[in-house]
Amino acid sequence: MCLGIPGRVLGMVDGYGDQLALVDVAGEARKVNIGMLPEETFTAGDWVIIHMGFVVEKTDEAGADAAMAGLQLMGSGRTEDDSP
Secondary structure (H helix, E strand, C coil), X not given: XXXXXXXXXXXXXXXXXXXXXXXXXXXXXXXXXXXXXXXXXXXXXXXXXXXXXXXXXXECHHHHHHHHHXXXXXXHCCCHHHCC
């Protein structure tokens, strides 16, 4: 399992062999490589999971929310059983 960051596609970046997308990650636009998923198409509004600058999964909003919740849980140092 890898640590994946959710993001929302803003659009595609011209050039680079059509393998770059501009993605909103926590309010910041980042260029990420979509080349690991050549069978997928990406358009503005799509949700993706990013690892080390590469899109490793196309997901939906619920999947992105679950990924973010997991990251927040890891950052809190708590488990779900420890929550108040």
